[in-house]
Amino acid sequence: MDTTGSTGRIADDGTRERDLAELRNREFAYLDAHGHTYLDHTGAGLAPASLVRGSADRITGGLYGNPHSGSPASRASGLLLDQARRAVLRHFNADPAEYAVIFTPNATGALRLVGEAYPFTRRSRLVMPLDNHNSVNGLREYARSRGASTTYVPVGGPGLRVDRQRLRAALPTRRQGVGRRPRSRRPGVRGHGLLAYPAQSNFTGVQHPLAWIAAAQARGYDVLLDAAAFVPANTLDLSRYHPDFTVVSWYKVFGHPTGVGSLIARREALAGLRRPWFSGGTIYAVSAQAQWHVFADDEAAFEDGTVNFLSIPDVTAGLAWINGIGMDRVHAHVTALTDQLLTGLRELRHSDGSPLVRVYGPYDLVARGGTVALNLLDADGRVIDERVVTRDSASRGISLRTGCFCNPGAGEAAFALPPSRLRSAARRRLASLEEYLDLLHLPSAGAVRVSLGLSSQPRDIDTFLTFVRETYRDRAPGAAGLEARGGC
Numbered sequence: 322m323d324t325t326g327s328t329g330r331i332a333d334d335g336t337r338e339r340d341l342a343e344l345r346n347r348e349f350a351y352l353d354a355h356g357h358t359y360l361d362h363t364g365a366g367l368a369p370a371s372l373v374r375g376s377a378d379r380i381t382g383g384l385y386g387n388p389h390s391g392s393p394a395s396r397a398s399g400l401l402l403d404q405a406r407r408a409v410l411r412h413f414n415a416d417p418a419e420y421a422v423i424f425t426p427n428a429t430g431a432l433r434l435v436g437e438a439y440p441f442t443r444r445s446r447l448v449m450p451l452d453n454h455n456s457v458n459g460l461r462e463y464a465r466s467r468g469a470s471t472t473y474v475p476v477g478g479p480g481l482r483v484d485r486q487r488l489r490a491a492l493p494t495r496r497q498g499v500g501r502r503p504r505s506r507r508p509g510v511r512g513h514g515l516l517a518y519p520a521q522s523n524f525t526g527v528q529h530p531l532a533w534i535a536a537a538q539a540r541g542y543d544v545l546l547d548a549a550a551f552v553p554a555n556t557l558d559l560s561r562y563h564p565d566f567t568v569v570s571w572y573k574v575f576g577h578p579t580g581v582g583s584l585i586a587r588r589e590a591l592a593g594l595r596r597p598w599f600s601g602g603t604i605y606a607v608s609a610q611a612q613w614h615v616f617a618d619d620e621a622a623f624e625d626g627t628v629n630f631l632s633i634p635d636v637t638a639g640l641a642w643i644n645g646i647g648m649d650r651v652h653a654h655v656t657a658l659t660d661q662l663l664t665g666l667r668e669l670r671h672s673d674g675s676p677l678v679r680v681y682g683p684y685d686l687v688a689r690g691g692t693v694a695l696n697l698l699d700a701d702g703r704v705i706d707e708r709v710v711t712r713d714s715a716s717r718g719i720s721l722r723t724g725c726f727c728n729p730g731a732g733e734a735a736f737a738l739p740p741s742r743l744r745s746a747a748r749r750r751l752a753s754l755e756e757y758l759d760l761l762h763l764p765s766a767g768a769v770r771v772s773l774g775l776s777s778q779p780r781d782i783d784t785f786l787t788f789v790r791e792t793y794r795d796r797a798p799g800a801a802g803l804e805a806r807g808g809c
Contacts, residue, residue, distance in 0.1 A: 341654055342778060344646070347371075349776040358719045358784045362774030363523050363550055363692045363726075368576035372642055376577065376635050387627050389602055401634040406620070408637040409583055412644065413567075415559035421591055423584040423623045424633055428549040429456040431568035431584035434623050435545055436463040438594035443468035445514035448491045448542070450474045450483045450529065451730035452522045457547050458730070460517055469514065476734045480683040481525050488533065492516065492540045510593030513541035520551035524731035524770070525682025526659075526692035528555075531562045538563075543590060549573055549582075553774060554655040554691060556648045565590035575639035578632035584623070591623075600625045643775075651775050655691040658773045658782060662693055665786040671700050672795050679704075681735040681768060691773035694726070694735065696765060697789060699797040704764040706800040713798075717788050725767040732767055755805055766806050 345352070348369035352359060359367060386394030388402060406422040413420075425431040436459065441447070447464040449457060451473050461471040472491045476483050494513070516537040521528045528551065534544045546564035548557055553574045559567070567585040572578065599607070599614050603622050607614040616622040643651070663684055669677035681694040697705040707723035714721055725732040733743065738761060746760040758766060771785060792798075 337650055337654060338657075341646075341650075341775070345776055345778055352776065356718045358717075358781050359776065360719060360721045360771045360773070360781060360785060362553065362777065363573070363770065363772035364722055365579075366553055366573050366576035366774055367776045369642060372575065372577045372635065372638055375638055376632075379634065380631055385630060388630050389627065398630040401637070402628065402630060405633045405637045408640045409585065412640045413557055413559045413585060414561075415585060419563075419587055420559060421586055421588050421620050423586065423620045424628050425568075425582045425584055425624075426580055426629075427572075427582040428547065428568040428570040429582075431566075431582050432456050432460065432545075432547070434584055435566050435568075435586075435594070436460045438596045438623075439463065439515060439543075440510055440593060440595060441467040441469035441514070445512070446470040446472055447514055448472045448474065448488075448516045448537075450476060450488070450518050451734055452476045452481065452483070452524065452527065452529070453517070453519060453728065453730055454523055454547060454549070455727040455729070457517050457519070457545075460515070460545075464515075473730065476527075476731065480527065480689075481522075481681060481731060481734055482527055482683075483529060485530075489536075492537055492542055494540050508592045509587070509589030511538065511541045511543050514543070515545060516542045517545040517547070519547040519549075520557070521548075521555070521690045521692070522682070522728070522731060523550045523692060524694050524726050524728040524735070524768075526690040526694070526772075527682055528688045528690055530688075531557075534562050534564050538565075550690065550692065554648075554651050556652070559585070563587065571636050571639060575643050577639065578629075578635045581629055581632050581636055583636075594623075596622070602626055602628075646775070654775065655773050655777070656686060658777050658779065659689070659691045659693065660686055661779060662771065662773065662782050662785075665782060666693070666695065669786065669789055669794075673700075675700075675702060677789060677794060681731075691777075693771045694731075694768045695771070696768050697793055699793065700795050701797050703797070705793060705798060706803065707765050707767055707769060708803045708806070709798050709800055710769050712803070713792050714788060717784075719785060719788060721785075722770040722772070723767060726770055735768065736761075736763060738763075758806075 348371060349367055350370070383397060384394045385398045386392060388395050388398040409422045410417055410420060423431070423434065425434065441464045446469055447461055464471050474483055474488050474491045516533070518529055518533065520531060534546065537544050543565040545566040548567050549570050550573070551557065552569055565587045568582065570582040596616065599616065602624060603617060666678045666680060667684065671677055677698055679696045679698060683689045697710060699705050711723045742761060746757055749760065751757050
């Protein structure tokens, strides 16, 4: 969703930049103290010093126990868990009567909850854009195991976006030939199947339209929104958009704590899920000898075992911290830095005028976030092995990401790999990833990803651009001596 206007550009706000520069010095001083340049915010946000100190003070200043009890320590934990649920709903402007918050280890854990319990049948379908994280791609195994069909919608063009007409064609109504309506449906589940897509690509930074949610629901599909890469620098208003399931990882938003995510689910959709097992904490009553159980009738039915009751209250503190800064300010800051990065990459050239960089995804700021995927090109125009970039950037204290970023579909589209070649390689018994790359005729195992966030500053981008220019301009670095890739 583009919130920057028709041109995608944001006017400079000197006050905002001064405030965020001071925030960098106060909360993230460890970066400059140790000479770090951190450019992997899509991988993880950075922990503000005040949140870490506040967490330690809370844990060491109170008594908190397993919330599955009525003791004073348990009640104290339960109170903080309830506060965290309310804080999440407020952050997304979600009506508590419509939405429930389930705490999970991460976004992947939230996706697993939906996948294992969603009522796929032979008459339903799972629809996904090719641009999806592997944790979303994995839903297809649940769908296949129950006979549902799986449809991928391709991405294409210079911006690697999804064609709206092809998405619409992948979401037919019953009258368009999906099959007869099932005789019975789970309460709250529409029955046609599930559309699962990212609000923002973790590969290209493309922001896929949130308007797809209502459009798919009008055609009889439930919608799962992967918001993990979107919400660190964008507002998601669940009073305006109503996905049935939304997944997030909180460490991507404010860095601390790790190991806590959320499934924010419409209560009606949640009622349509059927879990294939039960565990401690998820049931209201159970008998071992009679072999029956009754699930809890609230969020607890999906929170396996004991939740991370010492860390979940840090979500409340983190949301207060980020909202104190303002998501509009964060969005404007990241967008301005993305503009600086894309402009700088476009200007990087070898002496003969040939480009030093190939960007995958949009070169403008319209409907795109602060994640930029690219390959560096040597003096002969060949892709520089991503392992070389990893080695060289690490030696300069730069943290970035290389590989396929757990998003094979976007990578296949970026490198224009035809399905026939991929299917041919899949039929071979391969001894290594290197052999797979050879069969696909790929010069690299993926791309280089530079991603920006709240703690980023213009000097970080300058450091990266200077590194690229000084290290690779007019050069053709070899890949001799690099270790074999263990995976993508």
